[in-house]
């Protein structure tokens with residue numbers, strides 16, 4: 001079962017208007033529930049630390065890499081796609097939220113969602129081949 005990001009993953013979503021909460025919930029529905037461990041956001045597929053919240057640890061250890069599209073990137077270890085900048089129309093205008101959320105991914109040409117845990121196993125097999 002692949003879990004989606006929801007309003008429960010956003011700390012102060014209850015302070016927003018009903019309309020802003022609806023826009024935020026729709027935006028979040030495109031992403032996986034963030035996986036937190038060891039004071040970092042983990043890659044849903046390979047469990048590498050994507051982000052520690054900024055600073056030296058990120059410079060040294062984080063696997064997030066920027067891509068070609070503004071605000072988008074990927075895990076530098078397994079290449080799972082990640083959006084880091086989120087532009088949202090909230091109650092006080094458009095805001096940029098900086099937070100890595102991994103995209104939900106689907107098999108090409110289908111609505112079959114890819115379970116990042118199964119991709120982890122497959123990716124490791126590929127790496128060893």
Ligand SMILES: [Zn+2]
Nearest residue numbers: 043046075078
């Ligand atoms: Zn990864």
